Structures are given as structure tokens and as C-alpha cells.
Amino acid sequence: MKEFELKYGCNPNQKPAKIYMKDGSELPIKVLNGRPGFINFLDAFNSWQLVKELKEATGLPAAASFKHVSPAGAAVGHPLSETDRKVYFVDPAAELSPVACAYIRARGADRLCSFGDWAALSDVCDAATAAYLKVEVSDGIIAPGYTEEALAILKTKKKGNYNIVEVDPDYVPAAQECKDVFGITFEQGHNNFRIDEALLGNIVTKNKELPEMAKIDMIVALITLKYTQSNSVCYVKDGQAIGVGAGQQSRIHCTRLAGDKADNWYMRQHPKVLGLQFVEGIGRPERDNAIDVYTSKEYEDVLREGEWQKYFAVKPEVLTEAEKKEWVATQSGVTVGSDAFFPFGDNVERARKSGVQYIAEPGGSIRDDNVIETADRYGMVMAFTGMRLFHH
16 A cells, blocks of 8 residues: 545645655555544554554553544553552453553553543554453554454444554654645654663762662653653653643643643542442443542532432542642652753652652753752652653
């Protein structure tokens, strides 16, 4: 297949639309089912690069959940805990492969933002991953292959129209890439910068103890940021992105947005949230929305009389601001990465409130001394990578 015709571009009025190889060669993909659109393919190609690089850097199966050309979540295939299974709606008895765990954790970073996502897997999609995806709202998937059973399961989604793309894992993009904006062609070298453990050697804080798990988390954060619309900041814990802040004009707003998402992720594990009793037959999206509102300042929207009965079998107790603050304060061991330097120590201050103990950022600010001093105040470990990771 040398080109693939699309229904339209970013919007229905943008026609005609297609994808093709400029040199006339075959596309490095096969569309096995459905008819992916313009934004679908943008998500597919960005997310595939992310998971491929994450697998190469860590040796672990990796997955991503993309929406509008940025990851809602990304993760490596660490096993799920009992709490994870409950929070992510996984059958306690379900047998999960590492790649299935990776996708479940990637989607679990921000289940609201992953509604209608594009999924990406570094490894062949198996039946366990397909079975989980089958009951989630998703637009499509890209992977280097599919088992027969997985393909049969996925083809039942969206009345048989679920988008399934197979990518050639050996495909290497051209060294130079072009992009047209306003009829003007931009050209640049493809971003081949390698992110691995060797990038983390320049620890600038007094505390230089960087555990192996934190190294993996730094790698997850940095590779996630490499494919996130800038400015961007990413919080990671145990190989899982738990908060991604994308496309903000201010670095501190990025840090706050990603930190708030990390707090929301952790809030889903609060005993009161785990104890919520939902009405029989309620769908996953409705549960996700109810939990999000219940843990927010707008909790009355799902707890007022006549409303709570739509979601809960038993009316929940209010989760107070004091309880939320106390719970978030117990979070620890979190890593934060930034795609460009922190210009002020306020970013470190905000990150600390979400349990951050490890930081990976390029460095190079005229106020690096202030940023390092702030990290030292809290005994954090901070590595300067020396490399910016802007993505547009």
C-alpha cells in the first residue's frame, strides 16, 4: 500500500486527505480493520514511536494511550496490584500478560482523558490485552502484530469498525522530515535523540542516591515528554505516567496541571473511593465520570438528592477537602520530568506537593542555582539531562 485515502483531514471541511510516502515507497503499515482518520494516524505514529523507544530503553513491554497527539498515559509492563485491579476495573482472577498490564496502566493514568483513545503497544497484541480493550471506549490501536484470537476480539468492537493498524517494527523514518504550514514547508532532522540510563549521570543535588526504579521512571517520563505537545511536564510512579501536562504556555502551569492529574490518579485509591457502591449495570465511563466529580469540588453534582441514585446503590459520604489534602500528603516516591528547564524553584515546590522525590530536566536556566537549592531543601535527587525535548 503506497497511499491511504482518508475521509477528511483534521476537520470535515479539509478535503481531500490521504497519507503516503513522498519517495513513492510502500507505507510501513497495514490497516487490518476499520478506516482510521487523519488525527487517528497522527496519534498512531506518535504513540508507536513512544512505545518502541520505551521498550528499547527499559527492556520491558510498553504501552501508551493517546488523545489529540499527546499521551494521556504511558507505562511499562509491571504487574498490577490488587488495588490497581480494582481502580482500573480488572477482574481479580483475570490472567494478564506484561503487555496487557502495560496498556491497563497506561490507560489508568487518566481514564477520563483516555476516553476514545488511540492505543499503542510495543509488542504483539494478545488476547488478554484485546479482552480489556474490548470493553473500553477506544478509537483504534497500533501494534507490531496481533494474535489470531486478539484480532478476532478487536474486530467485534464498534460494530466491526474498530481501527486496527499493524506497523512494521523494522521501519526507520527518513533522516530529514518535512511539514507544511500555511503553504510553507518546514524541514528538520528527525529527532533521533536516544534516551536511556546514560542520560541520567549528571546529578546536581546533594542527594545523589538514584534507585533503579527511579531511573526507569525518569526514562518513562522523558520518553513520554519526547512525544507530548510542548510545553510539557510528566509525573511518573512505578513505571507508569500518572500525570501529563501538555501544551501549556507557562512551565509552572504545566507542572500544576500534571501535578493535579497525578493527585487525581492517587485520589482514586482513597478508601472512600474504593468503597463506592455503584448501581448495577452502570458503564465504565459513567463510573469514571462519577468518581471524577465525587473527588472534585463539584461533588454535590453527584451527591444531591435525586442525582446520587443514578450512580450509587448507597449514598457516599462526602470526601472532605481536609481528607483529600491528608491523603495526597501520603504520596511519595514520584518522579517528575520536564521537556525544558525549570526556570524557577516554584516548579519544584509544586512537584513536592504531589510526592515528587526525583526530578529529570535539561538544566540551563540562569536560575539553576535556585532550582537546585529548592530541590536540596527537600532532599530530592535531580538529574540535569542537558537535552531539551520540545515536540510540536
